[in-house]
Amino acid sequence: MRFFWGPMDCGKSTMALQMNYNHARQGRRGLVLTRIDRSLGPQVTTRIGLAHEAIEVTDELDLRTLVRERWSRNEGVDYLVCDEACFYTVEHVEQMAELVDRYDVDVFAFGLATDFRSYLFPAARRLFELADEVTRIQVQVLCWCGRQGLLNARVVGGSVARQGEQVVIGDTVDDAQVRYQVLCRRHYRTGDLGPGHPA
Structure with missing residues (x-):
């Protein structure tokens, strides 16, 4: 389970779509998920114009059940790309960890770390605690003054x-x-x- 984080405009959704493209190109089967995308639709969109259909994550959605249902229809799932993961529930993060540990499904989560008050989102906090790898996205976002936007x-x-x-x-x-x-x-x-x- 890998968590990629950074402030707005650093390219999280763009990187999520690139991650999905790279894995799918090698024949791996994955699902793209999001929650509260800027488009308000079941898709991942980027500010540079890229978009991809996605499964909308609701409070009621169980990620483990989603994967098992795909498997029951002989539709393999090798990985999940979870955009806007900061808006998922803590339980969703626990489900991600279980998918990795019990079912060998790779999980790539992308999201903000903190909210507008500068406090960690609950799901982001849990991702920091459980992820095998945590990476700050390296595209530097600038404040209006030229300093690093945080x-x-x-x-x-x-x-x-x-x-x-x-x-x-x-x-x-x-x-x-x-x-x-x-x-x-x-x-x-x-x-x-x-x-x-x-x-």
Whole structure:
């Protein structure tokens, strides 16, 4: 089980689709899963325009049952690509570990580590605890000031939000009602969104 993490815009979904492509090209059979993709559909989409159909992960979905049902229909499953894994439940992460340990299914999970308040998502915390390998994605995301972007700020009404539901769908475009912006720690803490955005 491998967990690839980083802030928004670092290419997690792009890497997830590349991982699926590389494994499928070698004849391995896999499933692509997601939860709360930016498209709000059962697909993995990227900001650079790539997309792939996916299975939507709900609270009720048991990943082990999903794999066993495929096997019962003689549809092999060698690996899972789990995008937006930070939004899965902790139980889903436990199921991933069981698929790896009991059934030799490879799991490649991709997601954010922390929410808009800079606290770990529960599923991300469990992935850090259980994954065989944890890798920060190396595509560097920059804050508006040029420093490394580390934290995902939720922007509501032109200001950095400090309270609210852990998961709220938004985008990165300036005119969205709820949007997200990657900031360095300094500007995340001060709520400074850069020139043209009063703090």
